[in-house]
Amino acid sequence: MSDLLKGNTGEWEMVIGLEIHAQVISNAKLFSGAATAFGAEPNSQVSLVDAAMPGMLPVLNEESVRQAVRTGLALNSKINHHSVFARKNYFYPDLPQGYQISQYELPVVGEGKIEIDLPNGDIKVVEIERLHLEQDAGKSMHDQHPTKTYIDLNRSGVTLMEIVSKPDMRSAEEAVVYVTKVRSILRYIESCDGNMQEGSLRCDANVSVRRPGDELGTRCEIKNLNSLRFLRQAIDHEAMRQIEVIEDGGLIPQETRLYDPDKGETRSMRSKEEAYDYRYFPDPDLLPLDLSEDFVAAMKASLPELPDVRKSRLVSEFGLSAYDASVLVAERETVDYFETVANGRDAKLAANWVISDLFGRLNKTGTPVSQSPVKAEALGELIDLISDQTISGRIAKDVFADMFETGKGAAAIVEDKGLRQVTDTGTIRAQVQAVIDANPDKVVDYRAGNQKLVGWFMGQVMQASQGKANPAMVNQLLKEIISG
Amino acid sequence: MKLTELTIAAARDGLAAGDFTGVELTEAHVVAMEASRPLNAFVTETAEKARDMAVASDARRASGNVGAMEGVPIAIKDLFCTEGVKAAACSHILDGFTPPYESTVTKNLWRAGAVMLGKTNMDEFAMGSSNMSSYDGPVTNPWRADGDDAKRVPGGSSGGSAAAVAAFAAMGATGTDTGGSIRQPGAFTGVVGMKPTYGRCSRWGVIAFASSLDQAGPLTRTVRDASIMLGAMAGHDSKDSTSVDRPVPDFEASLTGDIRGLRVGVPKEYVVDGMPGEIEALWHQGVEWLKDAGAHIVDISLPHTKYALPTYYIIAPAEASSNLARYDGVRYGLRVDGESLQEMYENTRSEGFGAEVKRRLLIGTYVLSAGYYDAYYLKAQKVRSRIAQDFHDSWETVDAVLTPTAPSAAFAQGEKMDDPIAMYLNDVFTVPASLAGLPAISVPSGLSSDGLPLGLQIIGRPFDEETMFRVAGVIEQAAAFTARPQFITGEA
Amino acid sequence: MSLDKETVRKIASLARLKVPDEELETMAGELNNILGWIEQLREVDTEGIAPMTSVTVTVPALRADRVTDGGYVDLVLANAPEEVANSFVVPKVIE
C-alpha cells in the first residue's frame, strides 16, 4: 500500500467515509412551497411551515422524491419502495422545528457502489451505504454582532440528499476523487448543481486511523467541508493529529470537529459533556413514502447516459485513450461539447483540441465550458480547415487564439488575415531554393551526414512563408532539393 | 324562548324564516358570553369581530348566499390559529402570539357562515382532563353537585369550549380531542362532544399536541347540531398529509332515528375498578334504550383496553416532546433572556411551560432517548396496533360500540391534582378510540345521584360517522336530557 | 427501569428545561410513578406485531414543485422577540 502514513512509531493507515449533502435542484422546498433560489434577502424565501409556526404541517415535494430516486439509480443503488421520514430532534436556532425531518431506519435509497478512477490508472470501487432525503437548516450568522447571532431561514427546508459512503477510502486523494465522481454523476443527471461555493454540495468526512490490518479506530467527523481543497487538507491534518495523539499515548474520543482553513487545523465543535441524543422517531405528520415499480422504472428511463457508460463508448466508438475519455466525461457539458466537435470529424484530433487547447485556455481564465467564447461548432469549423488543408496545424493555433479572444469564426479569421495555406509547388519550391542558396555551408554539413539540419531548414522556409507553406510539401521538396 | 337557548338547527330555521337576524342572534350571545365571565370559559372575547361577521352574514343571507352555519355564533378553542386573533394554547410560552394565518377548520367554519365569539380556555397545550393546567386559570363547570358548593372542573382539555356551550354562551364550539379532550368535557358539562375519524378534519393551523392522535371536532348541545357543525368543519386539506381525501357526507341526513337491526357492541373490558355503580347502571340503561329501538346488542371483547392508557401516555408525550421543541423563544412567543443561547432556551421553556406540560415533555424525551426507545416507544406503537386490531376485529360483528364516556362525573377543582395517574384515568374510556383513530361521540344521558351530568359514548367504524350519529341520536332521544346547569337556572 | 436524579438532569437538558437541584428528587419520583404504571405494557405479547405509526392508510398526493409560498418576510418576523435586518436574533452561538 502506497498511502500509508509514517508516524514516529511506525506506519498508519487512514480510513475515510464521506457524507455528501447535495442540494436537490427544485423550485420549491422539500416540505413547503417556498422558493429555493440562492442569495435572496434574509427570510424572504420562508413560508410559515419553514419558520415552524404553530400548527404548520409538511407536505412532500414530488420533485425531491423523483431526484432522490434518479440519483439512487445513477449511483447503482437499491431503491427502497417503502421508506419513512423521521424526526431528528435537537435544539439549534437555525433549526426552527427543533427537529430536522430526515430519514433514519428506512431511507429511500439503500446500498450501492460506484467506481472511481485513481490517478495511477487503477479503478477503485467505493460502496454507498445509503441515500436519504432531509431538510436543510437555516443559516446562522455569527459575525454580524459581538454578542448576537443572526438567523436567516431561507435555506431552512431546502431539499438535501445525504449520500453516505462506506469507510472505503484510504487517502485524501481517494476522497477527493470520490467526491468529484459523485458530483459528476449528480450534474449529469441534473439532480444537484454541485456548486460547492454556494453550498449546494458539502461534505462531512469521517476520519480514523489504524495500524495496517487492525480493526477500525475511533472516528471523528469533520463537518461542512465546502471545497475539495479543504476536504483534502482537513483529512490530512486530522489523520496526522490522530496519529500524534495516539502515539503520545492518548485516546481519540468520537466527536464532531470543524476545519479551520486559516489555521489549517481541525478543532472540537461541541463540548464533551454535551452528549447528543437525537431521539429519532417516525414523523407522525407524514406518511411512509411508497414507490411503485412503474415510478421507479420511469425514473430509470429518465436518466441520461451516465459517465462510466459514456466513457466506454468514447473509447470504443471514437478510439480515444481511456485517459482522454475519462477527462472528457468528467462533466456532461464537456463531453457534450466534445461530441459535437467530433461529430463527422477526426475524433482524436478533436479530443486533442478540446483537452489541450480549449481546456488550457478555459482553465487559465476559470471559464466553464458552457461559457466558452469558442462554441463547439466553431471549433469544429477550425478542425475542418485543418483537415482540408486550408490551414496548417501551426496556423490553426494562432487562429484559435484569435477565435478565443474575439469570438470570430475560423474561416473569417483565415480570410481576413490571409492565412490560407500555400500548396502551390512552384511557390514553395522557390522558397526552398532560396533558403538553400542562402546557406551553402549548412548544405555541406547536411550532405556530410548531419541529418538534423532538415529541421533547421524547415524552420527557415516556414518562417519565410510566414507559416503558410504546407509543411508536408516543404519537407518533401526540401529533401529533394538538398539531396541534389 | 331566548335566542341563546336555541339549537343550531332551530336558529337556522329561525334565521331562514326571518324571525330574527344574525346580528340579533350574535348580540344575544355576546351578552351571554360576557355574563359567563365568572366561569372563565373564554380567554379572548372578540365581540367586535363577531358583530362584523354577523353583519356580513346577514348581507350574504340577503343575497341568497346561505352556508350551513350561516349566522351561527360559535366559540373557538385557543388551540386553533385564528388570523389576527391571538392564539396561545393557554400557555405562557405563546405570550402575545398572533397568527398571521387561519386554521383550515376555522376557515371552513367561516366559509359556512359561522360567527366567531372568541377563543376558549383549555388545558395548556391540550394536556389535561380538568382544564386546571391553563395558564389563563381554571374553568368553572356551570354545573354544581346538589348540596355542594365546590366548584367543579368542566373536564379537559376543551373545558372552556364545553363550559361555554353548556352555559348557553355559544351555540357550539370547536374542540380538539387527542385522548378524550372533547368527549370527556362534553360528558362533564352535559353537552354533546364529538371526535371524528382521524383524518376527517384538517390539522393545519391547529397547534399540535400529539400529531398522530389530534383531531378537531364540535361541542354542541344536540347530536343534530354536532352533525351540522362537523359537516362544516370537515373536508380534505392538501396542506395536511394525514388528511383523508374522501367526500364529506351529509351527516345530518344520517339522523333517521332508525337503528332497527343495527348491531351495537358492548365491550366487557369497559368496567373498571372504582367506577361508580350509577355509571354502570346508566350504561345498562343505554343498552336497554338501544334494544327498545330495535338494535341487536352484542357482547364483545376488546382485550387490550386496559393497555390503552399507558400506551397513550408514551405516544402522546413522545410526540409532544418533539412538537413543542419549536417553542424556543427565537421566532415568536415568550423569550426569557439568558447569558448564553442554552440559558435563553432553558429560561424561556422553564418559565413558559406549566408543570403538567413539563412533566410530559420529560416523559416524552425519556421514552424516545437512546436505550429506551424500543422498550417504551416502539413497544407502545406495537400495543397500539393490537388495540386498533381489537376494534378492527369487532367490526365483523358490530356496527358501533356503546360505552360510558368517563369513569366519573365532574370532580371538584383541585381534586386529583397531586396524582397525575388518577387524573390520567379520566380518559380510560376515550383513549382506545383515539389510539385507533375512530369516530366517537359523547351524548349527555343522565345525571349522577348528586345531580351532575353523565355521558354515554358511541364509537363508530373509521369514516362511518353516520352510523355513530344515528345511534347517538337514538340515545339522545331516549335519554331526553333536559336538565340545566345551576349557572343558568340560578339555583345554588 | 428506574429514573435517578442524574437521568432527570440529563433528559431535562435534552428537553431544554431547567429542573432546580432541589426539585430533581421529587421530579424523579413523579416520573418513576408514571413509568412504573407504564411498565404493565410488558405483559402484552407484541411478537411479530408491526408498530402503528399512523392511523391514515391512504397515500397522500405529493406537492407539485411550484413556488406557492413565502415571500412575506413581514409575516415571518411579525411575532419575533428580537429582530434586526430582517433576521431573527439570538444570543451568540459559540461553536
Ligand SMILES: [Mg+2]
Ligand atoms: Mg453528517
Ligand SMILES: [Zn+2]
Ligand atoms: Zn444530513
